[in-house]
Amino acid sequence: MNITEKIKVLSSAGKYDICASTSCSPKKKMVLPNDRIGNLASGGICHSYLPSGQCVSLFKVLLSNKCVNDCFYCSNNCTARVQRTEFSKEELSKTFMHLYQANYVEGLFLSSGIGRDEEIQMERMLETVEHLRFKEKFHGYIHLKILPGVSKDKIDVATAIASRVSINVEAPNKSRMNELTSTKEYKTDVLKRMRWIKEKAKKNNLPSGHTTQLVVGPAEETDREIVSRTDKLYDEMDLKRGYFSAFTPIQGTPFEGKQKVPLRRENFLYRLDFMMRLYGIKKDEFVFNENGNLNLSIDPKFAMALESDLFPLDLNEASFSELIRTPGIGPTCAKRISQMQETGFKFSKESELKNLGVSLKKVLPFIELNGRVQKTLLEFS
């Protein structure tokens, strides 16, 4: 197989892994050598967009699509009849460096099937990254997947040479995981490894932290379960970000007959995730239906506001945490309003809020301005 054919197979096999961000907070006072190639950008950069609207920023490939595991949703699972191949470290490094220097991609996302043995395969992945770092002198972004079940030593090396690492939890708990595979053990293969990642990431000062991914839908798990797990991971594992991937059935896998999960569900889970991470809102405030799922016909923040007795809110008196819970006010606007409150400024006109960047249509039913509150939600229709 030539390089082009390998790219076709191994990039396609890795496309379901999510790696949205390429930004990082560089290590303080990091002095970069002059004979290097590449650097880390502080803001996420997208080099092109797919017909799905998703950004293509990283050269996303598997080192190998050989795998002894049987994850029922995955196109690389051991029962799938697909062409199997692998890159050598030289092939992959050379191809990547050409694409990077031509500014087609912002970095590398390297994952892999686990081959016959996760330890051996992880070693091969590390050798590839070391080749890039030390032979090619590449100092840009590398997101390295940690294979489930690998040793602590491998995680130590990975967190010392990558920009970001991740291990996929895939499911919110052990019983849901058992619906997805018979070969991965949730607590030992995944959670225990994530704990090691947390420890080693801290020790090695991993610049972009560690992340994880959950497949949404195939194990019939609820949104409440997903949110609880993510919240716990942020709390206990110093997780930088959780990613959600709405399940899409893939032909030739045991789950090929399952229903596709609506993208809106994934989108709403991201909104909750943002509210937890950036707004500091606790998971118990979210509104789920009796089955533990989100109502997909109503925006989650709006649903929360309707249930809350916080409103109508006096903007001139409201705290940051109250502002952030108001539909139409995001973190930037909440910060701006708080800043103005500190100067003694009193908001009295809609135009002032508009200039600030507040969405009037969404906010007016929930605030009091000059003693007036908009009585209806008609503007939402």
Next chain:
Amino acid sequence: MNSKEIEFNKRLSLAKLHPDRSKERIIQRVLLQEKNFGLDFVLSNLSEEARRLCSFSSQVGMYIHKAESFIKLKQFKEILIGKAFFDFPVAKNIAEHFVRRFPQKKIIIIDENSGKAFVSEGKRIKVHAAEKFSDFYNSISDSVSDKELEKLFGVFYDSQNIEARRNKNYALRMMPKKYWKNFGLREAQKIERGIPKQILAEFC
């Protein structure tokens, strides 16, 4: 300087690159407001002028960000060269970005709009007339290795598409057509092919 002053200075310097004719007047007014009411007032965009200044600066900032992302570089020995029609005078910023990224290479960014080429000499950028660099750029563009790389990326790009996630509205929103013409993107044509003409016409 504290973080608010840094933020304000950044806004001013980016807004100065905006082609809008009223920008000088707006900048003067915002400076006056800053003097009278303080930094918080102008940074919160409370006045119409402050909001416009912020809008100018974020337009230019976004443009630089997109240009850094979409411009493709051709490689010849130790030279990396790129060409684009820049709507804003940001080619120097783009050259600086690549100098930081590839300190060992010579960076050349050609701005077809201004007819200038921004060429690195060490960490500094010098401005030249674009003509001779354009000829050089065209000669590399025809090389076999450049075409091969483009093909290789095309294969990778195609492999990333998940048909079940196709979402033309999102795709169009993420990459408005004005960028397609500026950066001659291969993938833009692909998106265009997948969308009925009348929808494109409505959007662009």
